[in-house]
Each structure stands twice: as C-alpha cells, then as structure tokens.
Amino acid sequence: MMNHETGLTETEWEVLYQRLEKPLYNLAYRYVWRCQDAQDVVQDAFLQIWQKREQMRLDTVDRYVWTAVLNIARNRRRWSRIRHWLQIDEMDELIAESGSPQELLIAEQQSHYLQQAVDGLPEKLRAVLLLTEFNESSYDEVAQILRIPTGTVASRRNQAIKRLRIVYDGHTGELA
C-alpha cells in the first residue's frame, strides 16, 4: 500500500477505523482502564484525522493514528488521575462476563493485578510494551512512532516484560 497522494476519502477513513479499532482500543484501554474512555480515545484520534483528512496520506496515516491514540491516552490518563484524586470519578465499571462466581472473582483479581503491574511500569516501558503488543507492524514502525532507535524498542520491551513478570507473579504465582 504505497499511496503518496494526499487526502483521505470517507471510505478510506472508515476502512482504517475498522482495521485498527481493536488494536488501538487495546492500547488505549491499558492507559485508561475503562471501556468507554478507551473507545473515546480511539475515536478522538479518528476525529482528528477526519479534520485533517485533506493533508493525510494513506502510507503514513497508520503511524499518525497510533501516535495520536498514544498521546490522547496519556493525556486522558493524567486527567483520570486528577478526577480520581478529586473523587468526581464514577464507580469502576463492573465486569460483566459469563462464568461461575468463583471464576469471575479470579478473573477480576487477575485483571486487577495486571492493571497494577502495567500501571507500575515507567511510561517509556509501558508505551513500548503496549505498542509492540497491539501494533501488528514491526519494531521499526514502533521506533518511528516513539522516535527512538529500533534496538531500544527491543530492549525496553524485554525490560517491561521482566518487570511485569516480577509484579504479576508476585500476586498470582503464575502468568498467562
């Protein structure tokens, strides 16, 4: 897909959304930890793209949207901490999944431990981990998004996973 023409049609914009919605949502969710907020983050990025659609290029729009989601998610995370501090945040979303009460409890605990582990990572490690997890492209692409060398992407991912294992295993004694 090497289209250097400027401008994005409505169809291209919608196809892009359908293709990237899920991985971007997963990235955003690990920053804001709320379903609706994560979807808002992704959609805010796509609304930005819609506004700038005439300057967008199909060959670079993927990188743009990943960067935008990352930035918006980081900002949203900061504000959600302030909201939490001011106690004007609503109650946490309930996990509505099928399964026995015991399974639900275990799933909820694991989810909580995972959140603690990811939240405990320094931002530079978290960004690399989440981008490499959900961006189906190469480390080169992630390196361009974060403006760091490709080798740094690999080393930061390894560091992140090591730290995550320590924290997560400390809670659960196992790792998915």
Add this chain to the structure above:
Amino acid sequence: MNQTDKRFLPGLDPPANGLTRLRMRRDRGIGKVPSRLWQPALAGGMLAVLLLLFLPAQKEPFQALDRLLGTRVRHHGVVMTDANHVATELPGNEKNDVHLFWISDMTPIRRRDQ
C-alpha cells in the same frame, strides 16, 4: 510482521457499534469542546470559590483592627498606614508644603495587647 515472540496481554473486544458511534460523533460536529473537559474546568472553578471564601475570612480580623485603631488615632495627628505601622506627622515646612512623617512599628503593641 510483528517481532514479538508471543502476545503478553489478552486482546479485548471494543464496545459494539464503534463505527456507528464514530459517525454520529463526527456528524454532531467536530471541534466542539470535548464533554469531559468540563470536569477539570469544574475542579478549577471550585478551587477558585474555595480561595475566595477562605481568604477574606483570614483578612477580616486585621481589617477590623485597622478600623478600630484608625478611629482611635484619627484626631491625634496620627495616621494608620496598615495594621502594623503608624505614621505620625512631625513639624514640617508649611510654606514649601513639606510634610514629615515618623513611621512607628505597631507590632509589639499588638502583641502586648494580646
């Protein structure tokens, strides 16, 4: 191709009808203030109100003291400059309209009174 060995975090499905919601948000109008921005604005407003309520309460006793002392000394050639200082007019040169003032620190007097 991704160079990651295996996925570490579970993949989640986004809420349903995302594209429909995105279209609706786009059609409602881009460039509007995001709805969630009201929360930081509200927090700032509340902080400002608290400051306005709190600061006058702190100043009130000093303002009252100023008024009381000002009333007491008004007819004795003494002028209050603020809560802690008094300006007493000294003989000057009336012809050249030169006025001299002696500024006294009132802080020890107030402490003695307390």
